[in-house]
Amino acid sequence: MKPGRRPEIWYVSRTRIDAESAQAMQVNDMLAALHHHPGLTLKATVAVRKDLPVNITDFAVSSIRSSLLGKTFYIYFAFRFVCQILASTSPQAIVYSRDILNVFFALLFGLRAVYEMHQPLRSKASRVLFRLSIKIWPHKFKVVVISGPLSAYLENEFMCPGEKILVAHDGVDINWYECAKAKSSVSYLREQEQIPKDIKIIMHTGSIYKGGIGAVLDVLSRYPQFWFVHIGGTKEDCSILQQKAQLSGLSNISVFPQKAKDTIPAYHAQSDFLIYIIGQQSGLSRYTSPLKLFEYMVSGQPVIYASTSSVDEVITPDFGYDFIPDDIGSLNAVFEKVLSTPTEGRKKAAASYDHVSQQYTWHHRVSRICDMIKNWET
Structure with a gap:
């Protein structure tokens, strides 16, 4: 790119950004960070079901409205x-874009393109499009991945050169998080649920991925000193979780x-500990960069987390308490430790906040992506 020229990013997403999904939230956060970055110009093409969110209406954006679903909407x-x-x-x-088809069309019509990848390419069509993009347009195509294992996957499976790949984990908007915590008036859980003051609240928010939760519930059932609070999912999801808790003998x-x-x-803010759960058998466990983990790490509360290759790139035992996914013995050791060393958790929480604020905000992520684009030679 010519020195002094501001790159123009055309962000393209078929994720309906007026939805409540984690993917929609990630796209919104990226758009906001790109828009406020001083080193680039942004325009966007996004999908919506009804209306554009207020926070992205102040830059050049084209919305595609449709009630179509699945592959029909994709096409x-x-x-x-x-x-x-x-x-x-x-x-x-x-x-x-996070969509390889849109990236392929951009390349086909002479534009440069960056593919943001969050998981391995599952369909035969997507793998073919990726291979063609690397082979036909090697100087016009780059990839941003959310974890090191995804970068290794591309290098091993597709012979994608490492210099074409930028590892950029997801992040958190700390200003938004702290403002939301200060402004929100939510019910006081201890009073609402009649949780005694001497009982520690272990909280999990968001979706519960396949695997991992059973072992956590089994171990917690042996510790009356803890009360488990889960927030997230549908009513049906919550009903299933309640049934699993009953089978595990967990009443708290x-x-x-x-x-x-x-x-x-x-x-x-009402928890004593926040827990990140994922099972070893989950397809996401090796590659994920979970949004809620970054929020946990700036919450001010100690974090208990399932250790996986991608998660360990972000959080280490200096910043939280790690356990082996699905391993009851490992979980037992963690719960014993948090009960016996109460001051250690606060130190880890403070260090965790500093770590994320210095490396894993959306601003940091977009700055790294912008640097990659500015140094891109055509």
Whole structure:
């Protein structure tokens, strides 16, 4: 890229950004961080079901509204995006997308493109498109991945050169988190659930992925000193979790379905510990960069976390209490430790906050991506 020229990023997402999913939240956070970065110009093509969120209406954005679902919408969105490319007056724009099909079309019509990858390529079509992109347009194609194991996957499975890949974990907007915690008025859980003051609250928020939760419930059932609080998922998900707790013999438990995103920080503040759970058999365990982990780490509460190759890139025992996923003995050791060393948790929580604020905010992530693009030679 020519010195002094501001790169123009064309962010393309078929994720409906007016949804409440984790993917929609990540896209919104990325758009906000890109928009406020002083070193680039941003425009976007995004999917919505109804209306654009207020926070992204102050830059050049084109919304594609549709009630179509699944592959039908995927194809419809790609077609609309191609029409926008053909009508575009920005030949120097760099397309940035989590969708390999949109990246492929951008390359096909002469634009440079960055593919943001969150998990291995599952379908045969997506693998073919990725291989073609590397082979046909080696100088116009780059990849951003959310963890080191994903980078290794691309290098091993697709012979993708390491210099084409940037590892950039997800992050957190600390200003938003702290403002939401201060402004939100949520019910006081101890009073609502009649939790005694001498009982420690271990809280989990968000989805519960396949695996991992059973071992946690089994071990917690042996510790009357703890009360487990889960917030997230549908009513059906919560009912299943309650049934699992009963089978594990755990009675000290409160389960709530999904609550508004801006109330979660205030709930975090009511916990004594926050726990990140994932099973070894989960397809996400090797590659994930979970949004809630970054929020946990700036909450001010000690974090108990399932140790996996990708998670360990972000958090270490200096910043939390690690356990082996699905390992009852490892979990027992952690719960014994947090009970016997109460002051250690606060030290870890303070160190965790500093660590994330210096490396894992959305601003830090976008700055690294922008540096990669500025140094991109065509």
